[in-house]
Amino acid sequence: MNTISYDIRGKIMNTYYLFFGNLANPLKIEIITELKKKPLSVLELAGKLKVEQSKLSHALCSLRNCSIVQVRQEGKKRIYELNKETIMPILEIIDRHENKFCSECKAEKSRRK
């Protein structure tokens, strides 16, 4: 069930790996942070994050493939919305983890800035 397996082309199939792998990217974290506030179109996101449109499209595509975001058409825009049900509790767990287990790392961080 949670073992590593491979598809016919040798690609890894494990859900956890695909899920974490999808989120292990700074731009995607920024997208999620933005979409936590409210749903946005691609160009609206591009404006807020100051990144190129096609870069966003690629990132949104993989987030969509994992159902981390969903999209709806609105005129000629495509509005991306965060699947909060999954993401929010995970981010909260990570916040608690950081506070509980990484307090020194955080001190380390602020001392360095």
Added chain:
Amino acid sequence: MNTISYDIRGKIMNTYYLFFGNLANPLKIEIITELKKKPLSVLELAGKLKVEQSKLSHALCSLRNCSIVQVRQEGKKRIYELNKETIMPILEIIDRHENKFCSECKAEKSRRK
């Protein structure tokens, strides 16, 4: 707070990114799966997963840096233990996510290039 920042050497500092990035690796998923059952030494893990020792040491080192595992010395062995408090609920959320949102993706995945 949850924005992307960089340390003095240009390394990204965001917690979520570091956390997900650390887990976005098949070997680390296998390590976690093994350590869910019980704590193990490096060589015990190497035996179970059939991977080389130094490969494991590298992987365990980064898991330790994120407090996803902790280690204790026992004779000449170092016993690695999973920090279940953080990981277990996250994996459960991902399981639910997969069941609820990715029933089609599973088919999709195998079709992917």
Added chain:
DNA sequence: ATATCATATGAAATAGTATTCATATGTTTA
């Protein structure tokens, strides 16, 4: 139907991360 706006896609270039291998460090036992 065409022009325009909005987004997606493919492929090559690039950046980021893991693996490998040789070797170093640490711990116990004889």
Added chain:
DNA sequence: TAAACATATGAATACTATTTCATATGATAT
């Protein structure tokens, strides 16, 4: 303290994922 065992580390290489850029597709308004 030397030998054996267990693990860690650094650096080069191999891999994989992202970025970029040119272009394609889809939607709407005229």
